[in-house]
Amino acid sequence: MKIQGWLFIWLSVFILIMAGVYGVWSKEPAGTTALVLAFGLSLMIGFYLAFTAKRVDAMAQDNKQADVADEAGELGFFAPHSWQPLSLAIGGAFAFLAVAMGWWLLFFSLPLILVGLFGWVFEFYRGENRTQ
Structure with missing residues (x-):
């Protein structure tokens, strides 16, 4: 979960920079406001994931030597033949x-x-x- 938290935090930094560039270049308030709100939402998700990553055990995506199948679980039961x-x-x-x-x-x-x-x-x- 640490990686997802950092991805969202860096995404929010990118969105904030793009909001500034878009606001100066286009001088259009609706798009700038939407980008600033997207920055806030991405920042909230990033901080939530980074905050909860400290309270949970390390997952497979936090291990650089992990395989894709390490976190895979049972997907469920599906009927073999159904009309x-x-x-x-x-x-x-x-x-x-x-x-x-x-x-x-x-x-x-x-x-x-x-x-x-x-x-x-x-x-x-x-x-x-x-x-x-």
Whole structure:
């Protein structure tokens, strides 16, 4: 986290310099104000990350000899084969097509979306996983 903190602090210094250059060169207050606000936001994030880096253990990105996979964890469980995303995608495509063709197409897309959504959420609550 130390590296991220320093990156944001140096980014805020760069943004402040660019805000000065932009303000003098363009004499436009809206862009200069936006850059000064971006400087403040970047500085707040940088100080937060630098402040919390002192309170947490060293992470893999703080070690120069670390590999990319050192901080990698489990990403989660994904269904190996599921037809529910297809139903959800077709229903979503019909819903977006309803904006262009006519709102009557929503009557066909909403059931497909609901079947896909509920089927995907409750996919593993069938059969042996079902509670009585």
